[in-house]
Every structure is written in structure tokens, then in C-alpha cells.
Amino acid sequence: MEGVYFNIDNGYIEGIVRGYRNGLLTGNQYINLTQCETLEDLKLQLSSTDYGNFLSSVPPESLTTSVIQEQASDKLYQEFNYIRDQSSGITKTFLDYITYGYMIDNVALMITGTIHDRDKAEILPRCHPLGWFDTLPTLTVATDLESLYETVLVDTPLAPYFRDCFNRADELDDLNIEIIRNKLYKAYLQDFYNFVSRKTDEPAREIMQTLLGFEADRRSINISLNSLQSADIDPELKGELMPDLGQLYPVATSQLAQASEFEAVSAAVNSVYEYRGILESGNLEDHLYKLEMELCRDAFTQQFTVSTIWSWMKSKEQEVRNITWIAECIAQNQRERINNYISVY
Amino acid sequence: MTKDMMNDDSYIGLLKLLAKYDLLLEQFQKSMADGFYNLGRANYHNKDSLRGRYGMDYWDRSYEGQLVADIDGRGDVNITKREIIDTENEEKSEASNSQIRRRNRGDNEEKKKKFKQTDPLSMFGGSLTAPMSLRQSQSNFKSGIPLMVELINCKNSIHQLVKTIGED
Numbered sequence: 051m052e053g054v055y056f057n058i059d060n061g062y063i064e065g066i067v068r069g070y071r072n073g074l075l076t077g078n079q080y081i082n083l084t085q086c087e088t089l090e091d092l093k094l095q096l097s098s099t100d101y102g103n104f105l106s107s108v109p110p111e112s113l114t115t116s117v118i119q120e121q122a123s124d125k126l127y128q129e130f131n132y133i134r135d136q137s138s139g140i141t142k143t144f145l146d147y148i149t150y151g152y153m154i155d156n157v158a159l160m161i162t163g164t165i166h167d168r169d170k171a172e173i174l175p176r177c178h179p180l181g182w183f184d185t186l187p188t189l190t191v192a193t194d195l196e197s198l199y200e201t202v203l204v205d206t207p208l209a210p211y212f213r214d215c216f217n218r219a220d221e222l223d224d225l226n227i228e229i230i231r232n233k234l235y236k237a238y239l240q241d242f243y244n245f246v247s248r249k250t251d252e253p254a255r256e257i258m259q260t261l262l263g264f265e266a267d268r269r270s271i272n273i274s275l276n277s278l279q280s281a282d283i284d285p286e287l288k289g290e291l292m293p294d295l296g297q298l299y300p301v302a303t304s305q306l307a308q309a310s311e312f313e314a315v316s317a318a319v320n321s322v323y324e325y326r327g328i329l330e331s332g333n334l335e336d337h338l339y340k341l342e343m344e345l346c347r348d349a350f351t352q353q354f355t356v357s358t359i360w361s362w363m364k365s366k367e368q369e370v371r372n373i374t375w376i377a378e379c380i381a382q383n384q385r386e387r388i389n390n391y392i393s394v395y
Numbered sequence: 396m397t398k399d400m401m402n403d404d405s406y407i408g409l410l411k412l413l414a415k416y417d418l419l420l421e422q423f424q425k426s427m428a429d430g431f432y433n434l435g436r437a438n439y440h441n442k443d444s445l446r447g448r449y450g451m452d453y454w455d456r457s458y459e460g461q462l463v464a465d466i467d468g469r470g471d472v473n474i475t476k477r478e479i480i481d482t483e484n485e486e487k488s489e490a491s492n493s494q495i496r497r498r499n500r501g502d503n504e505e506k507k508k509k510f511k512q513t514d515p516l517s518m519f520g521g522s523l524t525a526p527m528s529l530r531q532s533q534s535n536f537k538s539g540i541p542l543m544v545e546l547i548n549c550k551n552s553i554h555q556l557v558k559t560i561g562e563d
Contacts, residue, residue, distance in 0.1 A: 116448060119448070165457075166454065166455040166456055166457060166458075166518070167455070167456035167457045168454075168456060172452070173452075176452050224455075224517045224518070224522075225517070225522060228520075228522065228523045228524065229523075232523060272523070272524070273523055275527075276522060276523045276524065276525065277522070277523060279522060279530075280522040282522070283522075283523075291523075333436075333440075333527070333528070334527070335440040335526055335527070335528075371439050374438065374439070375435065375436075375439045378435040378438070378439075379435070382428070382431055382432065382435065384428070384432055387432065390436075390439075
């Protein structure tokens with residue numbers, strides 16, 4: 051019966067999102083893109099898709115892969131902001147939750163930029179637009195975390211996530227900022243998961259729980275693998291950074307935290323059916339992207355859910371990555387490796 | 396006759412150097428191409444959702460270089476790792492004189508500064524989030540450094556030899 055009342059507040063939004071979803075590039079369109087000789091050809095091919103003339107204001111001599119990536123991303127952000135402006139109630143809170151992830155990245159970026167002696171004017175344009183909040187520029191006065199929290203961060207939506215970040219009274223350096231970022235993200239994912247479990251109806255609840263669980267698993271695997279390269283992170287700290295949700299939690303997560311070599315990580319990951327073999331062949335990130343895209347594609351089979359917004363966003367981000375990759379291969383003249391993108395639609 | 400033989404030796408030496416230069420250039424080209432390919436792949440894997448790609452925006456302006464290039468009289472280059480020098484500076488920092496670079500945690504704090512070998516990769520997302528492709532890109536570019544050194548030294552030898560042949 052979930053469909054009866056959903057459309058009153060969210061019918062327009064879901065309609066728009068499904069329209070955006072239908073505009074996502076298909077396999078054939080990607081093949082056309084891979085056959086372009088130059089970036090100008092690529093621009094021409096993209097003009098016949100939903101992207102339209104998004105590069106029309108860029109002169110041919112300044113057409114680079116980073117310009118293409120920026121313009122394509124800007125289009126995504128405009129579409130997201132349009133949807134957010136139309137939403138209300140639970141849907142609006144859901145969209146706000148999506149932006150908190152980007153806010154965490156922006157906070158980490160500002161603090162890192164400050165300790166790297168970078169000028170505020172240089173770092174601010176690099177912040178993610180969807181994670182912008184008004185007091186973000188004031189984070190450049192980064193002396194230590196407690197004072198930052200008390201002066202700036204306590205008034206932001208990220209305030210509750212700082213609960214476990216004050217245990218280590220260390221100075222802010224690259225590694226500690228990474229640790230703080232991962233702790234914030236863990237708290238954010240848990241909070242998002244609780245929100246989705248309590249406030250959304252089926253089938254959105256089930257789909258979002260799966261998608262958020264996958265995100266948590268991805269982070270756990272990456273933390274475990276990357277920390278093999280560095281001896282500064284002990285198993286107890288690793289366990290504090292890995293989220294308490296997903297298919298790997300609790301058994302495989304504790305094994306991953308204790309793992310000190312690649313085989314142990316591989317064994318822990320292989321204990322989950324869906325992730326079996328992803329560490330054996332090919333690149334881990336590519337396998338995880340493929341899994342994510344399949345989950346997102348399947349999420350669209352359900353009607354009257356807010357999970358379509360999350361799925362569309364992730365699919366669109368992947369599409370921007372694919373287009374940037376194809377543009378990069380054309381620019382570098384590496385045509386034999388141009389087909390290394392993920393296309394599920 | 397002897398002078399002709401010496402000239403032949405010079406020319407043969409020159410040809411060998413040119414062939415070596417060609418081979419080195421090909422290897423260098425490959426390592427640079429692989430490095431840029433893996434950098435592009437790392438940008439593809441950059442799931443941090445930060446805008447922009449791995450590049451100048453991530454640089455740490457306070458970073459100290461790890462390698463030193465010694466250039467001798469002829470122009471030959473030798474690139475070596477910088478020595479680790481342990482210098483400890485004890486300072487008492489006061490709250491009223493704090494600057495952004497100093498992280499104060501109260502009075503009577505001691506700040507130790509020593510040059511240690513830090514991996515430049517830590518600038519690009521830290522040890523927990525740098526993708527494997529970025530590490531591969533780094534090792535590709537690093538493998539190009541000894542090739543660069545060989546190329547410069549080879550080029551100097553070629554110039555030297557050409558000059559010698561020209562004088563004869």
C-alpha cells in the first residue's frame with residue numbers, strides 16, 4: 051500500500067529522477083564515445099545526449115579532460131539542487147543526509163589545506179559544492195580539533211559525529227586527519243542507516259539498507275588494505291574506523307581489523323558470497339564499482355521509493371567518471387585501454 | 396692509417412652512445428606513459444568525491460624534498476636520497492604568539508622538528524585512502540628517475556665526443 055500516499059509529496063520528484071535516469075548513457079552511446087579521435091569529437095557526441103551543449107562556452111583550445119569533468123559534474127549538482135529545492139519532509143531530510151558525506155570531505159580538505167600551508171582562496175574552489183555550509187571558510191584557523199569543534203563545527207549538522215574523535219589528543223597531521231575523517235564517516239553512515247530504518251517505508255528501507263551496507267563494506271575493505279602499507283595503525287584503531295554495518299560486520303570486520311597481510315584480508319573478504327574473488331583478479335576498485343552499479347540499476351525496479359534518488363546520484367557520478375576516463379584515454383592516445391569503464395544501462 | 400682507425404673508433408663509440416640514448420629514451424617514454432596512464436586511472440578511482448583531480452591542489456607547501464641532484468663540472472648528474480638528519484628544536488610556545496603553523500596545546504609545549512623520510516604519497520589523501528593505482532603511478536614515475544640521469548649523462552658524453560671528433 052506504500053504507493054497510495056507517496057505521490058502526494060514525492061510524485062514529481064520521482065518522475066524527475068526517473069527522467070534523469072533515462073538520460074543516463076547506454077552501452078551503445080559509450081561505444082560511440084570511445085570511437086572519437088579528439089576531444090572536439092567527444093564534445094560533439096555528447097551534444098546528442100542529455101548533456102546537450104554543456105561545453106558550448108568552452109573554446110576549442112582550452113578543452114581539456116578536467117574541464118569536461120568539471121562541467122559534467124556541475125550539471126549533476128544543478129540537477130541535485132533542483133530536486134532538493136522541490137522536496138519536503140522526510141525526502142528533504144534524506145537529501146540532506148546525502149550531502150553530509152560531502153561535508154565531511156570538505157572539512158577534511160580545509161583542515162588538510164591549512165596544515166599544508168595553502169591559501170584559503172586556493173582550497174575553497176576545490177570544495178564539493180553539495181557539501182558547502184556557510185562557516186566552512188572559517189575552518190582555516192585550524193589549531194586543534196577541540197577549538198575547531200567549539201567555534202565552528204558544533205553548529206553544523208556534523209556535530210553529533212564528533213563524539214569519538216577527541217580520544218587521541220594528537221596534533222593535526224595528515225594521518226590523524228585521515229583517522230578523524232574515517233571516524234566521522236563511520237558515525238555518519240550509522241546515523242544515515244538509523245534514519246533510513248526508522249523513517250522511511252518499504253521498499254526504500256530495504257534498498258537503502260543494502261546500499262549503505264555496501265558503502266560500509268567498501269570502506270572496511272579499503273581501510274584494511276591501505277593500512278597494510280603503514281605500520282602506524284594498530285588493529286584496535288582499525289576496528290574503530292570500520293563501520294558497524296554491512297555484510298562484513300561483525301565477523302569479517304573483526305578479521306579485517308586483525309589482518310596484517312594480504313592473504314588474511316583476502317580470506318576475510320571471501321567469506322561473504324557477493325565479494326568472493328574481488329581481490330583475486332583485476333583491480334579491486336573496478337570490481338566494487340561494478341557491484342555498486344548493479345545494485346543501483348536494480349534499485350530502479352521498485353516504485354514509490356526515495357532510494358531512486360541515491361541510485362541515480364551514484365550512477366551519474368560513475369557516468370562522469372567514465373566520460374572523464376574516455377576523454378583521458380583520447381588525450382593520452384591510449385586507445386587500447388579505453389574500454390576500461392563500467393556501463394550497466 | 397692510425398689516425399683513421401682512431402677516427403673510426405670515435406665514430407663507432409658515437410654510434411654506440413646514440414643507440415644507448417635511443418634505447419634509454421624508449422624506456423623512459425614507456426615509464427612516463429605508464430605513469431600518466433595510472434594517474435588517469437587513479438583519478439578514475441578517486442572515490443573521495445573531492446572536486447578536482449590528483450595534482451597541484453593537493454600539494455603540501457611545507458614539504459621538504461627527498462632527493463638531491465649533484466651536478467659535476469661536466470654537467471653529469473647523480474641523484475641520491477637526502478640524508479636523514481635528526482635535529483630537535485625545543486621551543487616553548489606561548490598562546491599569545493601563536494601562528495597558524497604552530498599548533499598550540501597550552502603553555503610549556505615542546506615542538507620537535509626533524510627531517511624524516513615521508514612518502515610524498517601522504518599528501519594525496521593520506522595513507523588510508525590513496526588508491527592502488529596512485530601507488531603504481533608513483534612507482535612508474537620513480538623508475539623514470541634513474542633513466543633520466545642516464546639520459547643526461549649519455550647526452551653529455553655524446554656532446555663531448557662530437558666536440559672531440561670535430562676538433563680532429
